[in-house]
Amino acid sequence: MSFKDLKIIKPLLKAIEASGYSEPTLVQQRAIPPVLEGRDVIVSAQTGTGKTAAFALPILQQLFDKQDAPKRGKKIRALVISPTRELAVQIQQNFKNYAQFSNLRSLVVFGGTSIEPQIDVLKKGVDILVATPGRLLDLHKQDYINLDHIETLVLDEADLMLAMGFIDDVKKIERLCPEEKQTLLFSATIPYKIEELAKTILKDPERIDVTPTKSVAQDVSQVLYYVPKRRKIELCLHLLRNEIKGNVLIFRRTKFGVNKLEQRLAENGYKVDSIHGDKNQSDRQTALNKFKNGYVKVLIATDVAARGIDINKLDNVFNFDMPNQAETYVHRIGRTGRAGNIGKAYSMCSADEKSYVKTIEQYINVQIPIETEHPYPLDPKAKPIVHKKKGSKYKKGRKSVASKKKKKRWY
CATH class of the missing domain: 3.40.50.300 (P-loop containing nucleotide triphosphate hydrolases)
Structure with missing residues (x-):
């Protein structure tokens, strides 16, 4: 609207x-x-x-x-x-x-x-x-x-x-x-x-x-960053260095995204582990235990892998990718701010995810506070990047230039 x-x-x-x-x-x-x-x-x-x-x-x-x-x-x-x-x-x-x-x-x-x-x-x-x-x-x-x-x-x-x-x-x-x-x-x-x-x-x-509905944990403070898609990893690093205190569970939409982010964070000196569908149960459990016991401060997960995870003292949830389902957002951020603890939910939104934010806000009946003071702001007029498929340069049913040249026929 x-x-x-x-x-x-x-x-x-x-x-x-x-x-x-x-x-x-x-x-x-x-x-x-x-x-x-x-x-x-x-x-x-x-x-x-x-x-x-x-x-x-x-x-x-x-x-x-x-x-x-x-x-x-x-x-x-x-x-x-x-x-x-x-x-x-x-x-x-x-x-x-x-x-x-x-x-x-x-x-x-x-x-x-x-x-x-x-x-x-x-x-x-x-x-x-x-x-x-x-x-x-x-x-x-x-x-x-x-x-x-x-x-x-x-x-x-x-x-x-x-x-x-x-x-x-x-x-x-x-x-x-x-x-x-x-x-x-x-x-x-x-x-x-x-x-x-x-x-x-x-x-x-x-x-x-427009006050929060009970579907959102009361002890979770939410904040939203608008950022170009290609700058998300830089903003994530910036927030980990300057804003986020304590441990953090980062959500990504795909297994490929989880692996890519894990690699970048490890390169930058972070103790990080991940859980996703390609990992067997014992590897997932090991990663989770390391996170719970404080050996790693950052755990990256897909939604499927994160189902049923219970972490008592989780300080922050980070939506690296905005979920396209409002229920998923509530499910994600509800993992922090439990048992009287105060939690924080960070979310990054690129131009192609704006519609997800609107759906989430309608669902939870809350305007998520936007933080504009950061190094990689998104131009408000930015449009989603549309990747067009390249088709054949010839129109369907048309002969190529070569075939149009007069050729001697055998008949």
Whole structure:
């Protein structure tokens, strides 16, 4: 799925591309359509899943037709309430980036800093206001903020606002806005009090849940690296040197791949062994025992050979090749993070494996965090390499040039 499929307008698509994003995350795929339809939504999603864009993009799109009001004639039509300054600043930066090809203006206001510069910008007029609750109520009391024209109200990190004691302020702000408005509530968890708040301020909301399902081990932290296929071995070595602590079980799709990687790691001084279908049972058991007892730190396996393996203290699982079955991914990463231990699951994805990632994320209901800071990033526009079979240079049923030359016939 692309942002185009979500019916996002061209100026925003251009801004998304300029920001370096190519495909919507799971929370964006699910939240943008109902928000564009004008529905109230409750979204349960962890931080780092791309939820800011899930509300920023549809809000900008809804306001796009009203962007040409003269600056002083601009009225605050969208209000985002955020519990912390840092988060508020980050949200406004997102609005700024996505609105770069429009005349829509946004502002962030928060306490702990001088109020005058914020008042100056408010007087000039803005379309979107991002605010922390205390400073917003301050400015409203002093008549610098008018909330009579609010069309969309966003409550971000609602559970954090509850924990920080802002819930009464939030209710007060909601009452200052018009009754006919769209309300979007985002929260990492939905405790009872947030549920109660939602009942009082949202009308027939659509519920979107992008928190992990129980099919994924809770004590496994996942991370995804996009990398060109030919650079996978270099990235694997880089991660083994700099990131991965403790022992690691590496999964490859084929026996040939297992052997190739084992050879390269051994050449680089790693104590490594492998298990795959061509090895007899006693060799597999020996390799496994060496790994369990710490004689080798790296074990490479195919899925078939890894069935039924039980390793109590496994620190890391490494998907060198992404599995084409979502169940296989869950099965693989579930081998770490057992019995109260914390495990880590690393995955590398090349251009031709992107569709597998999408399937896995839909299945486990989680957006796998992407790590972009590494030496071999994949170009977001990279397409899978297609190997074409070379056929005959002659068209079927045609004579060759030689046979076309006039020859003397015997008849």
